[in-house]
Amino acid sequence: MAIAQPPATPRFAGSIRLAARQFPRHRAAMVGLVCLVLLCLAAAFAPLIAPFDPVQIKLSAKLRPPSLEHLLGTDHFGRDVFSRLLYGGRTSLSVGLLVVAFAFVLGVPLGLASGYFGGRTDNLLMRLVDAFLTFPPLLLAVALVGLLGPDIQNVMLALGVVQAPVLARMVRGSTLAVREEVYVTAARALGAGPGRIVVSHLLRNVVSPIVVQLTVVFAAAVVAEASLSFLGFGTQPPQPSWGRDMSEARRFLGDAPWMFLGPTGAIMLCVLSINFLGDGLRDALDPRAWRTRRTVAAEER
Amino acid sequence: MPLLAVRNLRTRFATDRGTVRAVDGVSFDLAEGEVLGLVGESGSGKSVTALSIMRLVPEPPGRVTADSMSFDGTDLLRLTEAQAREVRGASMAMVFQDPMRSLNPVLSIGRQLVEVLQRHQKLGRQAARRRAIELLEMVGIPLADKRLAAYPHQFSGGMRQRVMIAIALSCNPRLLIADEATTALDVTIQAQIVDLVKRLTRERGTSVIWISHDLGVVANLCDRVNVMYAGRIVESAPIRDLFQRPSHGYTLGLLGSTPRIDGPALRRLSPIDGLPPNLIDPLPLCPFLPRCRVSVAACRERAPDRRDLGHEHWATCFAELGPRAP
Numbered sequence: 323m324a325i326a327q328p329p330a331t332p333r334f335a336g337s338i339r340l341a342a343r344q345f346p347r348h349r350a351a352m353v354g355l356v357c358l359v360l361l362c363l364a365a366a367f368a369p370l371i372a373p374f375d376p377v378q379i380k381l382s383a384k385l386r387p388p389s390l391e392h393l394l395g396t397d398h399f400g401r402d403v404f405s406r407l408l409y410g411g412r413t414s415l416s417v418g419l420l421v422v423a424f425a426f427v428l429g430v431p432l433g434l435a436s437g438y439f440g441g442r443t444d445n446l447l448m449r450l451v452d453a454f455l456t457f458p459p460l461l462l463a464v465a466l467v468g469l470l471g472p473d474i475q476n477v478m479l480a481l482g483v484v485q486a487p488v489l490a491r492m493v494r495g496s497t498l499a500v501r502e503e504v505y506v507t508a509a510r511a512l513g514a515g516p517g518r519i520v521v522s523h524l525l526r527n528v529v530s531p532i533v534v535q536l537t538v539v540f541a542a543a544v545v546a547e548a549s550l551s552f553l554g555f556g557t558q559p560p561q562p563s564w565g566r567d568m569s570e571a572r573r574f575l576g577d578a579p580w581m582f583l584g585p586t587g588a589i590m591l592c593v594l595s596i597n598f599l600g601d602g603l604r605d606a607l608d609p610r611a612w613r614t615r616r617t618v619a620a621e622e623r
Numbered sequence: 624m625p626l627l628a629v630r631n632l633r634t635r636f637a638t639d640r641g642t643v644r645a646v647d648g649v650s651f652d653l654a655e656g657e658v659l660g661l662v663g664e665s666g667s668g669k670s671v672t673a674l675s676i677m678r679l680v681p682e683p684p685g686r687v688t689a690d691s692m693s694f695d696g697t698d699l700l701r702l703t704e705a706q707a708r709e710v711r712g713a714s715m716a717m718v719f720q721d722p723m724r725s726l727n728p729v730l731s732i733g734r735q736l737v738e739v740l741q742r743h744q745k746l747g748r749q750a751a752r753r754r755a756i757e758l759l760e761m762v763g764i765p766l767a768d769k770r771l772a773a774y775p776h777q778f779s780g781g782m783r784q785r786v787m788i789a790i791a792l793s794c795n796p797r798l799l800i801a802d803e804a805t806t807a808l809d810v811t812i813q814a815q816i817v818d819l820v821k822r823l824t825r826e827r828g829t830s831v832i833w834i835s836h837d838l839g840v841v842a843n844l845c846d847r848v849n850v851m852y853a854g855r856i857v858e859s860a861p862i863r864d865l866f867q868r869p870s871h872g873y874t875l876g877l878l879g880s881t882p883r884i885d886g887p888a889l890r891r892l893s894p895i896d897g898l899p900p901n902l903i904d905p906l907p908l909c910p911f912l913p914r915c916r917v918s919v920a921a922c923r924e925r926a927p928d929r930r931d932l933g934h935e936h937w938a939t940c941f942a943e944l945g946p947r948a949p
């Protein structure tokens with residue numbers, strides 16, 4: 323049977339490069355990526371796109387339903403929901419992405435170290451992590467922001483500090499499981515050092531749960547920012563943020579559902595995009611999930 | 624001088640229930656090019672012996688001591704972890720039981736081979752790649768150059784074990800330890816892998832420690848065999864001698880229905896009645912006593928010493944068993 327050979331790919335590419343080639347084949351992930359990029363662009367170019375000033379109050383136009391003039395209607399102060407959404411994305415997206423980055427940079431090395439070294443190091447690190455985890459997350463964030471001062475940078479920092487231990491714990495658990503795999507002992511039996519073991523064997527094999535957890539962290543951060551703003555930390559009114567506008571809109575759910583739909587839809591779109599993106603990333607990094615002609619050919623040979 | 628000389632190796636593990644004496648005073652020599660079998664029931668300390676030699680026992684909870692453990696003139700127990708890493712994979716290599724799990728699933732076969740070559744032989748990328756293809760061809764993998772880009776899940780168990788052997792032999796080690804390397808494979812594949820190891824190690828004069836449950840494989844492959852029980856070597860003999868004159872109560876039970884090395888009978892270890900030995904509080908007597916069917920009065924009074932039976936055959940047993948009936 324003639325199986326079309328894949329186009330002349332270099333026969334021995336690094337697995338990261340192969341993964342990069344896999345990623346675009348994952349449709350949902352590409353959709354997620356495109357949506358996320360569009361959302362970021364819309365937020366970045368908000369001043370150019372937004373038809374209205376997001377904070378300009380115009381009581382005569384309050385609680386208007388969607389129309390050609392106000393695409394997503396207006397809120398209880400007569401502000402344009404669509405324009406607020408564009409500007410709010412600046413806050414919410416940067417909070418979400420930076421908290422994800424922060425949780426990753428802090429949580430992943432912590433969890434890996436804990437799981438890899440085990441013993442006393444593990445004990446010490448996990449006790450620290452548990453200390454953070456005993457507080458209700460929002461309370462801890464409030465306390466931290468209170469300590470650092472209520473501005474948006476500190477909100478991001480505080481949310482990162484709240485999320486990192488969750489990630490660390492999860493990475494530790496997965497690392498402990500992977501550490502017992504025969505291939506890790508086999509790699510050590512071939513002279514692999516700790517750096518190699520941690521990066522090529524442990525990290526590469528705990529990527530999927532990390533990716534999944536990070537999408538959760540993103541959603542949690544966007545919502546937490548809203549709560550903090552609501553409590554008077556973080557975004558100060560009248561500055562827009564998705565989370566803040568969403569909680570504000572709840573009061574008008576009966577009269578002006580559009581006020582609620584705008585920010586909620588934006589958050590949901592964002593979380594879904596990141597979820598798809600995460601799925602694609604996870605599959606791209608796991609050769610067992612690859613379905614290519616090359617794979618099929620190798621199996622049939 | 625032997626390639627590997629182990630004297631009084633003891634490996635213990637601290638557990639909640641007490642200290643487990645997984646290896647309890649093991650001594651043996653391995654000559655250059657010799658193929659040594661290590662047999663014994665589950666839990667007798669075969670793997671821990673191998674891991675101790677490779678310096679791969681996790682410490683803690685483990686603790687490895689020995690009067691000496693010299694490999695090619697260096698005392699393995701004195702090596703720092705960094706020095707041990709240079710030895711592992713380069714002059715000493717190990718193949719594990721489970722070929723389905725001993726390759727990293729997210730790295731390509733080529734990457735895993737090249738990594739070892741680059742680490743120990745300082746080869747460039749292209750040279751390492753060429754060498755990797757040669758190695759895969761050497762272990763009988765067709766279309767080797769295409770297979771470099773394949774991933775472990777695309778290979779069958781037998782193929783993966785071939786890859787593991789290629790990786791293990793990639794830097795021409797002087798010692799290869801195979802821990803139940805064929806146990807997980809079906810019989811025909813098993814025979815192919817055994818032949819492969821036999822051929823490759825003979826060609827290169829590699830010494831081999833072959834750990835197995837399968838006396839048939841050991842008889843086919845090994846020059847001599849050490850029988851382990853409760854963390855100790857209880858009998859050591861050239862392979863023929865062991866079958867002709869098993870001289871320890873445990874070996875006798877082990878051979879079970881196996882009448883002769885050249886006979887057609889089953890050569891699997893037959894399970895022996897009774898509980899496995901207690902490794903935490905061992906008896907100050909022969910550890911096999913509670914299960915032994917040939918014990919004599921002396922067995923209940925003191926521990927047996929090593930008894931020399933000539934022809935490089937010894938056993939720690941009081942019973943005078945004599946040659947087996949043909």
Ligand SMILES: Nc1ncnc2c1ncn2[C@@H]1O[C@H](COP(=O)(O)OP(=O)(O)OP(=O)(O)O)[C@@H](O)[C@H]1O
Pocket residue numbers: 636637638643644645663664665666667668669670671672681684685902
């Ligand atoms: N990390 C560890 N911690 C505690 N005990 C251990 C550890 N590793 C091994 N042991 C104990 O050491 C003893 C010897 O185990 P070992 O794996 O060497 O047996 P084996 O002869 O290889 O058996 P098998 O044929 O099942 O592979 C067992 O009782 C085991 O429980």
Ligand code: SF4
Pocket residue numbers: 871872873909910911912915916917918919922927939940941942
């Ligand atoms: S020493 Fe005694 S108890 Fe131990 S194997 Fe020999 S005969 Fe049996």
Ligand SMILES: [Mg+2]
Pocket residue numbers: 669670671802
């Ligand atoms: Mg074992």
